[in-house]
Amino acid sequence: MNSDYYIQEAYKAILHNDFELAVYWFETAIAEEPDNPEIHYRCSITYARNGKMDQAFVHAKRAAEMAPGHTEYLIHINSLQSKKLTAMSRVLMESEGPDTNMNREKALEQLKQAITLDPLHTEAYVWLAVAYAEMKEYILAIAVLKEAIAMEPQNEQLTDLLQDFNKRMKSDFQKPST
Missing domain, CATH: 1.25.40.10 (Tetratricopeptide repeat domain)
Known part of the structure; x- marks a missing residue:
């Protein structure tokens, strides 16, 4: 399967306020596409919603490292x-x-x-x-x-x-x- 399917599943979980399940789907998408900074970023946001700030920071940092200068990722790291x-x-x-x-x-x-x-x-x-x-x-x-x-x-x-x-x-x- 491709990561798009997993991301769609993550968003379905978010719509149902099931952020734990959403994290699972984002992590699955990352396993499929580990070098995609956008997936790390979205996973980070979801971890933050769950109050898991350490994991959120890991993924935010990874996204920023893969896409240096991407303003949205840097703002997110500062927010965390x-x-x-x-x-x-x-x-x-x-x-x-x-x-x-x-x-x-x-x-x-x-x-x-x-x-x-x-x-x-x-x-x-x-x-x-x-x-x-x-x-x-x-x-x-x-x-x-x-x-x-x-x-x-x-x-x-x-x-x-x-x-x-x-x-x-x-x-x-x-x-x-x-």
Whole structure:
């Protein structure tokens, strides 16, 4: 059989929200045509939808290596790296202990890098805003969160978070200094 059949089967699986089966069909197509960067790219996207970022990155990197300079593949790799940095930052921010401030600083740097890699990755903006808010840098938190809201104006959770940041900022400014 040729890879076109397997790709069609992968898309049928995607239409039924069966991403595991879609990955199987893309992997089968890759076995048939291992040097086809487009199949690796599509397989990578499907792995990412499954939350399997390591496998997604392997196939994205392979596609980019086979087709250097292909903009879509490079954008996809940047998007995957952005998601990975955001996830790592979340872990740092959620950890408590003597290194909490250092972890937040590292998370801030990673989140800034994540946004540079993928300026449309809303989650990175949200976590950067949360990091700033936890450091009581409310002006920065609000500014970053407003960028996220501009990307997802229908997201009520972001609007609620903005209101929370505003309340926290007002509360902190009203506290008497010691």
